[in-house]
Amino acid sequence: MRVTFLGTGAAGGVPLYGCGCTACKRAGNTPRCVRRPCSALVESGDTRVLIDAGLTDLHERFPPGSLDAIVLTHFHPDHVQGLFHLRWGKGLRIPVYAPPDSEGCADLYKHPGVLEFRALAKFEVFTLGKLTLTPLPLIHSRVTFGYAIESLAGGRFAYLTDTAGLPPRTLAHLQSWRADALALDCSHPPRTGPANHNDWTLAAEIVSSIAPGQAWLTHVGHQLDEWLLHTAPVLPAGTTVAMDGDVIEVAGRPGHP
């Protein structure tokens, strides 16, 4: 199973419009440091699934027929806004699997165009080609699912954005599931106060609790990038801060099917 981080940014991305911090200036001068809307492409054999649709150039990145499905974590604009254009396509249908959110986003349900929305239920496994996916409830301001994704060819990958902590049942599921790779919301540097996303401290705790083979932090805000530049903290073993364009190969570990 191959995972491509198409976007690793928090809402607003990096550089943040109008911001002059070191991280935003660096991204303004270094394409490799730009963070676009958080999303990933998951491939296994000839199966290709896009997780989240916040990139606004999906119609240019993915020619008709090149995606088996889109799977949404939730309906915030930075995770679905690419659908506003894609939906008006012609001569194809695109299945879009999503949490059971009765509102959706703007008029997507009213005018779905070529999109076929299919509401998922928590913990109810579904199959897309060579991938099986289990929706895992997360903790966010809208109904949000992470996904435990397994390839028939081997390899277990958990994708968990957007969230602030994990519900007990989701955590328990992941602790027994033993992910080979984990992508986890880590939007902020260490901080206190109410949260809608993981900060660095909470993300590190979750990585330790789940103990995946490898962990990738994503949904990164400019303040976290800035903090990383100035603090250079020691990352937990096997943990990487993902960048746009990073590609990882997820293979099963000994003891996995």
Add this chain to the structure above:
Amino acid sequence: MRVTFLGTGAAGGVPLYGCGCTACKRAGNTPRCVRRPCSALVESGDTRVLIDAGLTDLHERFPPGSLDAIVLTHFHPDHVQGLFHLRWGKGLRIPVYAPPDSEGCADLYKHPGVLEFRALAKFEVFTLGKLTLTPLPLIHSRVTFGYAIESLAGGRFAYLTDTAGLPPRTLAHLQSWRADALALDCSHPPRTGPANHNDWTLAAEIVSSIAPGQAWLTHVGHQLDEWLLHTAPVLPAGTTVAMDGDVIEVAGRPGHP
């Protein structure tokens, strides 16, 4: 007054995703024939106003401070989706003038970020730098305003999308106002049946009724481009089908202030 057609496309744009018609194939091979979300930049002296925000790269096109305001015709996604990213900016405020639509689009009102929404009232004139604007009700599936825009330096420009026909009071206003230039919704080739946009026939009638110095047809769908390729109809005098990037200078006519 200078007007730049930043986008001249109907929802879905040209090329339409997945479409193989002659117009979509041509646009796929000819950047000049691409039609992006319908929007325009209006400038007079150092005043710069963006009409509609459907382009998703506004944060790249317009550095902080380069726009005096954004003026919206209505809250359909293809006219506002660029705001989803722009709003998370830092260190600036962007006034966004809009029709009185209590819902807005998605969570723009709930999380406006740097956007300052200001609801307009029909026919109540407002001033932005060297421009005065009069909101004109249009006929569309959401509350929608066109704008009669006058430069203090001379020149009258009417921008009328999205609409199917014109309400009597709007038409009367424009007939007495004598626009030097008109940009008008013309989404479809001649057709029958219920409409949410002008077709070619209705647009031509409106141009004749208003009798502007020049008319530019915009919000063009791929079927209209296809029809124009195959039919080559005679355009009404002084009328042009706008293309993305077209720039027009609007000067006052004799008898205007």
